[in-house]
Amino acid sequence: MATRNEKSFQYKNGFKNRIAEKIDTTLLQWSANITYIDLSNKSILTLDDNVQFPPNLCNLNLSNNGLVQVPDVVLKLKKLQTLDLSHNLIGYFDKTPDFCHVIETLDLSHNHLAGPPYWVWTESPSKLSKLNLNYNFKLSQSFQNGYLEELLQYNVSVSEVNISNCKLGDHMKLFNTFSKVKTLHVGMPNYSNFANHVGDAPCIGLNKCCDIERLILCNTQIYTIKSDIVVFKNIVEINMSHNYISDLPNEFCDLVNLEICVLSHNNLLYLPDNIYKLNKLTHLYIDCNELCTLPERIVELNLHVVDLYNNGLYEVLEEIKNVAELDLAQNFFDEPDDPHYAVKKGKLRLNITDRFDGRKIEEDRQDSEQSHCTTDDEELLCSLQIDNNDEVSKQNYDPPSSPEDWDSDEYWVPGYTRRVSPPAQSPWLFFVKKKMAEGHFCPMDAHPVSVAEIVKYEKMCNPRVWHESEGQFDDYSDDNS
Structure with missing residues (x-):
């Protein structure tokens, strides 16, 4: 035994x-x-x-x-x-x-x-x-x-x-x-x-x-x-x-x-x-x-x-x-x-098991797989806007810095400037941007409305929002106080 x-x-x-x-x-x-x-x-x-x-x-x-x-x-x-x-x-x-x-x-x-x-x-x-x-x-x-x-x-x-x-x-x-x-x-x-x-x-x-x-x-x-x-x-x-x-x-x-x-x-x-x-x-x-x-x-x-x-x-x-x-x-x-x-x-498939025939069913991506339910084109547009318009954003949203404007209320109102970060890229966007870097035709050039016009329209529809907040520079007194 x-x-x-x-x-x-x-x-x-x-x-x-x-x-x-x-x-x-x-x-x-x-x-x-x-x-x-x-x-x-x-x-x-x-x-x-x-x-x-x-x-x-x-x-x-x-x-x-x-x-x-x-x-x-x-x-x-x-x-x-x-x-x-x-x-x-x-x-x-x-x-x-x-x-x-x-x-x-x-x-x-x-x-x-x-x-x-x-x-x-x-x-x-x-x-x-x-x-x-x-x-x-x-x-x-x-x-x-x-x-x-x-x-x-x-x-x-x-x-x-x-x-x-x-x-x-x-x-x-x-x-x-x-x-x-x-x-x-x-x-x-x-x-x-x-x-x-x-x-x-x-x-x-x-x-x-x-x-x-x-x-x-x-x-x-x-x-x-x-x-x-x-x-x-x-x-x-x-x-x-x-x-x-x-x-x-x-x-x-x-x-x-x-x-x-x-x-x-x-x-x-x-x-x-x-x-x-x-x-x-x-x-x-x-x-x-x-x-x-x-x-x-x-x-x-x-x-x-x-x-x-x-x-x-x-x-x-x-x-x-x-x-x-x-x-x-x-x-x-x-x-x-x-x-x-x-x-x-x-x-x-002679020595392969667990395979299926037919066509793959297309499934919509979950919200967690893309940011704010945006499409691939919108994500690409957003990333291009961020890459190409950083300087424009700085010029439009930086507060005045000349001494003449220090007495104005607008200068002392704190403004929250949110820097938009690019959404997580899908594999398709990665492929498109790689082909663009190699000098190939950009699919977005075929749009009836140019990218510049779309960006301009987006800025008009979604202007920068200024937020007031309480702080040490708040002054609620009048000129006679």
Whole structure:
């Protein structure tokens, strides 16, 4: 019967029916020709030194057990190429194993590592290509007293690294040691409380990974993509879904080797006009954003997959509908009723659930989403009036300052001058003002009444109100007092 601690461990690691078959490894005997052994899900808490593994063992799976440290009998294996120690309770793996320069794949995900495996940094294993440290939320616990600075002196020649959900926080400099990495997982599509908060992309440390080809930054709290994103000159696939990105810099379109771009679940309002420069782009996922328009030259790309599900589009270019896989549902226009489109949408949604068909219903914004129930045009007008008429307002409402006017009652009556602050901008206003700054046509120029006339009329209808207040300069006495 399993003890209470074993039951708790079995439940934590998700065994079926909370039951795992416990075995006595000291009784196991293997043929000398065996090269692969699977001891996963066996409730193994330790391995006795008397255990004799086959001398030609190349692959060992010890995942989903209760190991708190790497057994010495495993460290003595000399021909081990793949080692899976995921889903255990290992706290440290600093001792250099005998398979150091033979190991190719090392999986230490879902453990309790209080620091990276020290020997991977100091010994620089010559054949290690894949390192998985995912879900080691205590990994940065040892980054104090100069330990992180010591690791930064080394360069790990690993081509694929998964360091997601490690709560690196202010320790992103660790990426400096992965200067030769080709595939880097910093985040995962599923939300986690232990996510790495990147903020800006590329962040400190990540900008040293110049040879990267595949970069996964899902759920890493990215708000801004910086112009030095071009440091990833060799990047082929980038995934920055489930973040807070609202704008793409023009330099993003200089990633000329980019083939797969995933920007799902962000706050994108538009795409750069020079997106046509991404001439190798074939897969574009921009679903669940706030897109209100698409650049016209996007049709020059040789796109095979385009996901526009759940945006704010009112129309799309006809050429977009010619791609092999396409989803246009939940926008502000009717989906095509063409059976060919249904086939394309079915292909794209093959492994996607929880999606709806049809047109998105337009809903009026709540009062809290816009100030004083104003329209977007009124908000833009107000902001333009404030920007362009500050000097006029000062001239009209500043009290007289000449000594000759000091005896007049108007000068001593306190006047409350309220400086109007611009209302909170909607995403559409942000887009309009950006296009105006770039020299594009302003939609308000098409109004039958000019902006200047509207401003003048508003001033006449809503003149500045002067308020009297009691104070130390009030004088209610007559001239004879």
